[in-house]
Amino acid sequence: MSILQNIQNANGFEIAFLGTLIVFLCLFSLSVAVNFFHTIIFFLENKHTFIQKIKKQAKINLSEESDFADMVKQFMLFVEKYDEIPLPKFLRNAREMGLTYFYPVVAKMADEGYLVSNDRGFFVLNKTKCNELIGNN
Amino acid sequence: MFNMLSDFFANTGFALLTPGYFVMILVGLFFIYLGIAKHYEPLLLVPIGFGILVGNVPVFQGFGLSIYEDTSVLHYLYFGVTKGIYPPLIFLGIGAMTDFSTLLSRPSLMLLGAAAQVGIFITFLSALALGFLPNEAASIGIIGGADGPTAIFLSSKLAPMLIGPIAIAAYSYMALVPIIQPPIMKLLTTRKERLIRMSEARKVTKKEKILFPIITFLLCCFVAPTSLPLIGMLCFGNLLKEALVTERLAKVARTSIIDIVTILLGLTVGASTQADVFLNAKSLIIFFLGAFSFCIATVSGVVFAKIMNLFLKDKINPLLGAAGVSAVPDSARVVHTVGQEEDRNNFLLMHAMAPNVSGVIGSAIGAGILWSFIK
Numbered sequence: 001m002s003i004l005q006n007i008q009n010a011n012g013f014e015i016a017f018l019g020t021l022i023v024f025l026c027l028f029s030l031s032v033a034v035n036f037f038h039t040i041i042f043f044l045e046n047k048h049t050f051i052q053k054i055k056k057q058a059k060i061n062l063s064e065e066s067d068f069a070d071m072v073k074q075f076m077l078f079v080e081k082y083d084e085i086p087l088p089k090f091l092r093n094a095r096e097m098g099l100t101y102f103y104p105v106v107a108k109m110a111d112e113g114y115l116v117s118n119d120r121g122f123f124v125l126n127k128t129k130c131n132e133l134i135g136n137n
Numbered sequence: 138m139f140n141m142l143s144d145f146f147a148n149t150g151f152a153l154l155t156p157g158y159f160v161m162i163l164v165g166l167f168f169i170y171l172g173i174a175k176h177y178e179p180l181l182l183v184p185i186g187f188g189i190l191v192g193n194v195p196v197f198q199g200f201g202l203s204i205y206e207d208t209s210v211l212h213y214l215y216f217g218v219t220k221g222i223y224p225p226l227i228f229l230g231i232g233a234m235t236d237f238s239t240l241l242s243r244p245s246l247m248l249l250g251a252a253a254q255v256g257i258f259i260t261f262l263s264a265l266a267l268g269f270l271p272n273e274a275a276s277i278g279i280i281g282g283a284d285g286p287t288a289i290f291l292s293s294k295l296a297p298m299l300i301g302p303i304a305i306a307a308y309s310y311m312a313l314v315p316i317i318q319p320p321i322m323k324l325l326t327t328r329k330e331r332l333i334r335m336s337e338a339r340k341v342t343k344k345e346k347i348l349f350p351i352i353t354f355l356l357c358c359f360v361a362p363t364s365l366p367l368i369g370m371l372c373f374g375n376l377l378k379e380a381l382v383t384e385r386l387a388k389v390a391r392t393s394i395i396d397i398v399t400i401l402l403g404l405t406v407g408a409s410t411q412a413d414v415f416l417n418a419k420s421l422i423i424f425f426l427g428a429f430s431f432c433i434a435t436v437s438g439v440v441f442a443k444i445m446n447l448f449l450k451d452k453i454n455p456l457l458g459a460a461g462v463s464a465v466p467d468s469a470r471v472v473h474t475v476g477q478e479e480d481r482n483n484f485l486l487m488h489a490m491a492p493n494v495s496g497v498i499g500s501a502i503g504a505g506i507l508w509s510f511i512k
Contacts, residue, residue, distance in 0.1 A: 003266040010271040011510075016258035019506045026360050026502050027251040027495060031244035033352050034345075038241070041344050 060101055062108055069137035071105040072114060072130050084122035085115070153195030157412030165189030165407065171312060178312035178467070181285065184400055185308055188407015204408045215405040218300060221293040223402040224286035225370040230395025231286075231465070231497065232350070232374025233387045240491040241345050242338035245445070246457065250495025252441030253461030256281030256434025257503045260426055267422060272296050275507040277423055280307045281430030282500025283314070283462035287367060289406065291504040295511060301409040302420040306427030308406075314467040317428070318435050319475050322459045325439045330446075331479045333454040335488040343379070350375040357502055363512075364505025368498065434462040438492070453488075460489040463496030 007013060043050060062068050079085045087106070094102045109115040110123075114133070118124045146152055168186030172179035191211070192204055201208035204215050217223040240247060261278030269277060272295040279291045280303060288307040292300045310317065323331075350372035358365045377387040409415075435458075442458030456476055460468045469489035476485040 006268055007262055007265045010265050010274070012262050012265045012271075012274075015271075015507070015510045016262050019258050019261075019503060019510070020255055022361065022506050023254045023499050023502050024248070024251045026357055027247045027499055029360075030353060030356055030498070031247040033356060034241055034244040034247075034349065037348055037352065038345055041342060041348075045342070045344075 161193040184403025185407040188404040192408035224290035227286040228370040229374040232371040233390035246491035247495040249461040249492035253438035255437035260430035280427040283464040304406040346379040361505040363509040367501035461492040469493040
């Protein structure tokens with residue numbers, strides 16, 4: 001009983017609870033602040049790239065043949081090393097890089113025969129058609 | 138002639154020697170042995186050990202030799218301890234030599250540094266329960282922060298009469314971290330948990346490193362202004378290091394200043410353990426509570442890491458929790474060693490430095506909070 005009283009008389013439980021809480025809050029807010037500043041710095045250092053991506057995403061109009069041709073040209077550059085295009089991998093990479101505007105491009109390419117499946121069931125580029133589109137634009 | 142010889146003998150240490158002084162001289166020799174032969178924190182234990190020898194050569198009062206006499210040289214040097222001058226200077230040096238990169242690359246590990254500070258507050262409660270006054274209990278509790286300078290700083294503010302035993306307990310247990318922590322860590326973790334490998338830390342930019350001490354200082358000192366002398370100097374030292382343009386100042390802080398202050402602090406704290414002041418039941422209880430606080434701090438760190446794992450996708454090795462006690466870099470080294478006992482290729486040292494350095498910040502904040510509650 002006297003042990004408890006010793007602690008209570010000195011507001012021991014309150015001090016211990018509040019002390020622990022404040023230390024946690026302090027270090028937690030510090031970790032949040034560190035993350036926040038990391039994001040800000042990362043954004044500022046890559047501002048140019050981010051802004052370019054956002055602008056591009058806002059600007060693309062796939063019904064415009066020139067825009068579509070530009071996208072097809074970019075797609076060809078991305079997949080030039082593949083004979084058969086690993087489409088799921090490409091789309092996953094595009095998502096990780098924030099290039100999700102490629103999704104409708106790929107869909108339109110498949111619809112319009114720029115991207116066709118071969119006899120093994122894999123996607124390949126119809127290079128003649130693609131080059132024709134790019135050449136015309 | 139005979140009388141003169143007799144008077145001379147009466148003034149010698151042999152004539153004044155009591156069992157207490159003898160015991161303390163043995164303690165001092167043991168510290169020196171641990172430092173030199175066992176390499177346990179030699180930079181601290183050798184000065185403290187020799188200081189214990191200096192403080193326990195029995196002398197007559199009035200000669201101005203004892204550290205507790207106003208006119209003695211040691212008393213002037215001890216001024217830096219009693220007025221809390223040395224600890225902030227040591228923090229300046231620690232800041233100038235600490236690389237916070239691992240902490241910045243994974244800020245969530247900071248919470249482990251906070252969890253280990255639970256040891257401070259549980260020990261505070263235990264000391265109150267054992268009948269210590271609140272100011273004494275707070276100074277004893279801070280031993281659980283495993284940070285010698287912080288313990289000395291808080292004791293100098295709240296319980297100057299206990300600086301000796303508290304400092305000796307704090308530094309002794311810091312030196313004994315490789316013995317105290319491993320059994321607790323192994324007891325609380327499974328082999329599978331000890332085998333967890335940490336994912337690679339991301340690269341930290343220079344801007345982040347420069348911003349970190351400024352943000353830490355402002356945030357922590359606005360929340361707990363009483364931690365300003367310690368956190369302020371720690372952050373200032375780190376800013377000098379990271380700014381690169383102040384390399385000369387950083388170099389002085391992490392070499393000359395910290396070395397000089399460590400010598401003065403170790404020697405005078407050791408010398409303050411005069412047997413007639415030091416050897417009493419209170420000191421023994423403080424030693425017991427010190428060991429208890431280290432154990433609790435280790436337990437709370439490891440258990441909190443396991444709790445974090447319940448919510449994390451990318452699991453952390455719970456051994457890292459033990460590094461939350463701020464004995465830098467010993468507890469991080471212990472984590473690495475225990476991890477390698479299970480898997481030679483598991484390198485935990487750099488990851489353990491994150492909770493380790495956040496423990497330094499956490500214990501300084503804890504000290505500030507206790508000071509503000511019990512001023």
